[in-house]
Amino acid sequence: MHVSYFHVAADVPNGPLPDAAIVIDVLRATTTIAWSLRNGAExxxxxxxxxxxxxxxxxxPAEKRLLAGERGGARLEGFxxxxxxxAxxxxxxxxxxxxxxxxxxxxxxxxxxxxPLLITACLSNRSAVSKYLIDKRMDTIWIVGSGWEGAYSLEDSLAAGAVAESLGQMICEDQIIAAGNDELIAASVLWSKCKNNPERCLRAASHGRRLISLGNHDEDFKCCAAVDSLDIVPIQTEPGVLKIS
Known part of the structure; x- marks a missing residue:
């Protein structure tokens, strides 16, 4: 299994595609996606x-849709x-x-x-995602962080390291090759240092501090830091559309 981590979308290389890609945005899009599907969103x-x-x-149909929009951490007017x-x-x-x-x-x-296989991950479903990829016998995997407006984010690297650890626990770690990718190694080190208190890391991150400045997001932090609290895997079933596996 060859795994690479890219901090932001702009770092993703052109050329041959991997077997699978995992998109991570811990604070808060991929956590929100997972919980939305868990709570019955179509x-x-x-x-x-x-x-x-x-x-x-x-x-x-108006009665069957909801608009979810956020910019800068705040809900968009009219959404x-x-x-x-x-929420x-x-x-x-x-x-x-x-x-x-x-x-x-x-x-x-x-x-x-x-x-070919696009899924989303967060701390809450990292083991479910890892198991799904192993069961599907994926060989080349890209983990793609979301960052903040094109820049590195600490919390996405934390989750990338968590996914890497979970994959390593399910198969022999020697079978995971970082594909010359120092970003994955650094993410794994970050997770090993912070996994006993991931919420503290989320709050210390620049985007965590941004959310704190916008108001009380204690429940969001708690939810986003809850490792392995979900067993679902959001999968792209058609371009841009995510459903439960």
């Missing part, structure tokens, strides 16, 4: 462009939801298709949308 349709999101959502995993309750999202665009995560998903 699908998550992700968009990098807000205008395309609005026009696409209009073709879906039903922002980007909070604790996507079963009562609100069950049976609905969520049309979603966020500052960072949906851009990374768009960058690797042509990979």
């Amino acid at each position: 699908a998550i349709h992700v968009f990098a462009d807000l205008n395309v999101l609005r026009s696409s959502s209009e073709s879906w 039903d939801l922002g980007n909070s995993p604790v 996507v309750t079963r009562e609100l999202v069950s049976g609905k298709r969520i049309f979603m665009s966020t500052t960072n995560g949906t851009r990374s998903l768009d960058r690797v949308r042509d990979v």
Whole structure:
């Protein structure tokens, strides 16, 4: 198994595609996606462009859709939801298709949308994701972080390291090759240092501090830091559309 980690979408190389890609945006898009599907959302349709999101959502019945939009950590005006995993309750999202665009995560998903198997991961479902990839016998895997407006983010590297550890625990670690990728090695070291208190790392990250400055997000932090609390794997079933495996 050859695994590479790229901090942001812009770092993803052109050329041959891997067997699978994992997109991570711990704070908070991929955590919100996982919990939305866990709570009964029919699908998550992700968009990098807000205008395309609005026009696409209009073709879906109003009673069966929700708009989720976030920029700079705050919910967009006129949208039903922002980007909070604790806001996507079963009562609100069950049976609905969520049309979603966020500052960072949906851009990374768009960058690797042509990979044969595209899934999303967070700390909450990292073991479920690892097991799925191993069961499918994936050989080359890209882990793609979302960063913050094109720059490195600590929390995505933390989760990349968590996924790498989980893969290593399920198969012989010698079978995981970092493919000359120092970013994956660094992420693994970060996880080994912070895994006993991942929430502390999330809060210390620059985006964590940004969320704190916007208001009380204690429940979001707690949810995003809950390792292996979900057993679902969001998978792209058609371009931009994520459903449960």
